[in-house]
Amino acid sequence: MLYLLSSWKTYGSLILALAISFMAVFTPATTAASFQKIPMEQAIREAKESHEMERTMKIRQMKTQRNLEETLGTKGALPTQYQYDVHYYRMQMRVDVDAQLVYGRVDQMSTATQDNVTFCDIDLYANMIIDSVRVDNSLTTFTRNGNVFRVDLPTPVNTGGQFTVQTFYRGHPVEGGFQAFAFETVQSQTLVSTLSEPYLARTWWPCKDYPDDKADSADVIVTYPSEMFCTSNGTMASDIDNGDGTRTTYWKERYPITTYLISLTMSDFKHWRDWMKYTATDSMPVDYWVFPDDSEAAVPGYAPTVPMLDTLSRIFGLYPFINEKYAMSAFNWGGAMEHQTNTSIIWGYYDQSMIVHEMGHQWWGDMITCRDWHHIWMNEGFATYVEALWFESLGGFTDLRSYMNGMRYTWGGTIYCTDTTDVNAIFSSRVYDKGAWALHMLRHVVGDETFFSIFRTYYADPRYKWKDITTEDFRDLCEQVSGIDLHGFFQDWIYGQYYPKYSYSYLSEPRGTNSYRVYVHVRQTQSTTPTAFRMPVIDVSVYAGSYVDFQVPMMDREEDYVFDLKDVAAPTGVAVDRNDWILKTTASESYTVHVIYDTLMTGLKSVSYQDSVIVRGGTKPYTYGITSGSLPAELTLNAATGIVSGIPTDTGTVTFTVSATATSGGSDSKQITMRIAPKPQAPYVPGDANDDNIVDISDVVSLIAYIFSGGSAPVPLTAGDANADCAVDISDAVYLISYIFSGGSAPLPGC
Ligand SMILES: [Zn+2]
Known part of the structure; x- marks a missing residue:
């Protein structure tokens, strides 16, 4: 049977447009600009609460997914789905709210990515009834296999060839513990809402349901009871009273969009509108759809929304969907969901952390999406750091630091999600909080100016804008902008577990009036992997009347630093990362014997050489020895003085390990690198x-x-x-x- 939507006849007349939706507008009691800066403890408490809600909600979605898979035997992404690239979806749907049924037609326009494509595999849960399928308006055959159906293309399509599959279907979207498509009654209002992340768009509409194939644009055209209003992605093209108790609302998304971000929310909402004024003459609508009983509290609660849009636009680049809108629509799931241009948000909660988190996703998650769920931190860690940036914009570094310390994550597991079937792993607070910490640490490694330049480059880079990204793409981008080798940093933090435990000690030597040479030893004592977190920059500070800060690399498990201080009081202490830029613990200990440098002076072939191994700590004299490797040919180490001397006979670079034992018994050893260079040509006349x-x-x-x-x-x-x-x-x-x-x-x- 071919099902035709009753409202098709109205497509030609898109003139009436806005009349109905503005019936629900009311005037806010307060102005948008006035909002309260909240105490940091409250902000952190609310953030933990809203993360918990968002994570729990998404985990429940995943569990629903898993239950459904058990019941319906769905499969993962099929290699055959990469035979084509989707570039447009047109969803036309009638929602029968009383019967809890949807009747839909989805047109999926695709381009073949290889020659001789003869079929098209599309995701749709098995419980939905497919009435018919057409390809380019001609009826065709299809077969169903679990939660995928295979459409036969009447003529094979070659690379670059386009074809449109039109699927006519109906049914009651499946229910697990939760539904991706929910019919509910909330505050005496009928509510229909969707939440498809990560794999559930296919429970209510046919699509290629993976984030690495975004459509370039999408249309969502919904017919439903006229006393409700349906919000969705993009701009509203028309809203028509069909005169039969139903209305048809047409939403156009003209920016690229992935399937899990297409959403519907419908109820008898109260609506009001703010404007984001982004130039002297340009404004973008900012819409709010809330339950009527909630509207008094929601107006002041949502007051920070426009200031947040301004702030994030200033930091990252203009709000990505500027030609459309930003909106928040109330729904009844615990938490919020970053549906593109139309965040769904739990009614009755106005946490700034939650509001700005979902808004941050419009850049990081929506405009640029993690390629697959292994890299979910590229969505959630980023949105969580956006919260910290918002509070920093209000309260400066002190609040940034407090907020991040409120987000410390000290358990095991990697930020990279190794098992995307493990629901707790995808939406673990590790992904959110430690993911945000990875960005916070990156910021200090590259410096503020470069860090924000990375984001602006990321925002604009055509390789990623409107597309998807992996951890490695982002790492390479950061290296490109900063000029710093970040392979070790990303490897240790994204793929490693836990955090460094730094133990530090120091020794101060007077070097003339008010001048000191300070030897600082820092070691990582964690027994977890990695045993040495590689940080291109950490702060080591000497307290000498006030703090004197040094930025040094910490690339090995142990490091020795030598600092010369002038015009200071006698040093009385040392701190490592005193401003909390690193997720870590620190402890001080007493200074023991340390070989200080890991290089000796470069020698010249055939030229007499002399340099000393430098050792500090413990009681002199020291006894020196070579414990592995060997010195350059014809050089010797004096065991009593630590002097390396002789006339080298070969050029090249060698490494060897030198040990030093103090009279008091302590000892240390260090691998030393030394080079012998060719003798330069003598000058001539x-x-x-x-x-x-x-x-x-x-x-x-x-x-x-x-x-x-x-x-x-x-x-x-x-x-x-x-x-x-x-x-x-x-x-x-x-x-x-x-x-x-x-x-x-x-x-x-x-x-
Ligand atoms: Zn999120």
């Missing part, structure tokens, strides 16, 4: 062809012998190039004779 350090007639004789009768070449050859014309020939002999006998110009350095 221009025109001194026979290398006797004077220029006279014997050089002319030598030069003529070289040029004409196989005599010795000048050493170096360029010494014979008296006229500096880059050739040693008779003209140089003539030049020399002129100089020696008739006051001509002196020989020049060769070319």
Whole structure:
């Protein structure tokens, strides 16, 4: 049976448009600009609460998904679905609220990515009834296999060829513990709402349900009871009273969108509108749809929305969907969901952390989406750090620091989600909170200016904008913008577990009046993996009347630093990362024996060499030894003095480990790298062809012998190039004779 929506006839007349939706507008009691800065403890408490709600909600979605898979035997992404690339969805749907049924038609326009594509696999849960399928308006055959159906293409399509599959279907969207498509009564209002992340769009509409294939645009056209209003993505193109107790609302999304972000929310909402004024003459609507009983509290509760849009636009780049809108629509799931241009948000809660988190997703999650759920931190860690940036914009660094300390995550597991069937792993607070910490740490490693430049580059980069991304893409982008090697940093923080435990100690030596040399030893004591977190920058500070801060790399499990301080009081303490830029613990300990440097001075082949291994701590004298590797040939280490000396006979770089034992018994060893370079060529006298350090007639004789009768070449050859014309020939002999006998110009350095 071919099902036709009753409202199709109205597509041609999109004129009536806005009349009905504005019936529900009411005037807010307060203005949008007035909102309260909340105490940091409250902000942190609310953030934890809203993260918990969002995570719990998404986990329940996943559990629903899992239950459904058990019941319906769905499959994961099929390789055959990569035979085509979707670029447009047109969803036309009638929602029978009383019967809890949907009747739909979805047009999926795609391009073949290979030759001879003969079928198209589309996701749709098995309980939905497919009445018919057309390809480019011609009826075709299809087969169902669990939660995927295969559409036969009447003629094979080659690379670049386009085809549109039109699926006519109906049914009651499946229910698990929760539904992706919910019919509910809330505050005496009928509510229909959707939440499809991560895999549930296919429970209510046919699509290629993976975030790595965004449609370039989508249309959502919904017919439903006229006393309700349906909100969705993008801009409203029309809203028509069908005169039969139903209305049809047409939403156009003209920015790329992934399937899990397409949503519907319908109820008898109260609506009001703010404006984001982003230039002197341009504004974007900011819409709110709330339950009537909630509207008094919602107006002041949502007052920070426009200031947040301004703030995030200033930090990252203009709100991505600026030609459309930003909106929040009330729903009844615990938490909120970043539906593109139309966040769904639990009624009755106005936490700033939640509001700004979902808004942040419009950039990070919606405009740029994690390629698959392994990289979910690219959505959730980013949105969580957006919360911290918002509170920083209000309260400065102090609030940023407090907020991040409220988000400390100290348990195991990796930020990268290794098992995307583990619902708790995808939406773990590790992904949210530790993911945000990864960005916070990155910020300090590259510096504020570069960090925000990374975001603005990320925002604009055509490789990622409107597309998807992985951790490695982002790492490479950060390296490109910062010029810093971040492979170790990303590897340790995104794929490693736990955090570094730093133990530090120091030794201060006077170096003249009010000057000190301070030796600081920092080691990582964690027994978890990685045993050494690689940080291109950490802060090590010496307290000498006030803090003197140094930024140093900490790339190994143990590091020794040497700081020279002038015009300071005597040092009385040391701190590591005193401003909490790193997720870590610290402890101080007493300074023991340490070999300080991991290099010795570079030597020259055949030139007498001397340098010392430097050791501090414990009681002198020390006893030195080589415990592995060996010194460059013909050099020796004096076991009593630590002096390395001799005349090296080979060039090259060697590594060896030196140990030092103090009289008091403590000892240390360190791997040392040392290079022996070739002896540079000795200087020469221009025109001194026979290398006797004077220029006279014997050089002319030598030069003529070289040029004409196989005599010795000048050493170096360029010494014979008296006229500096880059050739040693008779003209140089003539030049020399002129100089020696008739006051001509002196020989020049060769070319
Ligand atoms: Zn989120």
